[in-house]
Amino acid sequence: QQPVQSPQAVILREGEDAVINCSSSKALYSVHWYRQKHGEAPVFLMILLKGGEQKGHEKISASFNEKKQQSSLYLTASQLSYSGTYFCGTHGSSNTGKLIFGQGTTLQVKP
């Protein structure tokens, strides 16, 4: 079942912060975050594992609350290069590695 992301779109000024949320109605094994720029392939940002482990990537970090079946992506001091569509992808208990992606959150960072 598809995870649900919120908000659908965010517009920021450079240097501002944003939070993107991802929630699932099913038990999660892990959560992936990807960023896709217009006309390009999705690019991996990070994986969040069971246990609420936080992972970081430059000024982008994320958390995973397995009880609530939610993950949040935190973008601090946003840069123009952060613009794009962010997708969370969730693993269930499947061993196939299949990711089901949310509908995406479009982030636009303006100067």
Add this chain to the structure above:
Amino acid sequence: EPEVTQTPSHQVTQMGQEVILRCVPISNHLYFYWYRQILGQKVEFLVSFYNNEISEKSEIFDDQFSVERPDGSNFTLKIRSTKLEDSAMYFCASSLAGGQPGELFFGEGSRLTVL
């Protein structure tokens, strides 16, 4: 840096024609996937492939679709009789491990336009 490569980058075809999209996954990866993305929409799972067989497929992946790994390096997606609604960007992806939460490496995509 190793990468997933896809050909063609863009294909235009007539409705009812067969299309084959090709992918070369990263050489030591074990799991292969096809996803599609209709313009402006989310990335949808089509099929996963491991050990020379389909391990999982979505409802979208009906009898018109097939995948194979004919020679140990290429991974192909065939659409037997294309429909207008098959127009989309098709992404191939591979990962080193599937049971472990492995990162998916995506190719640049093949844009399919069905007229």
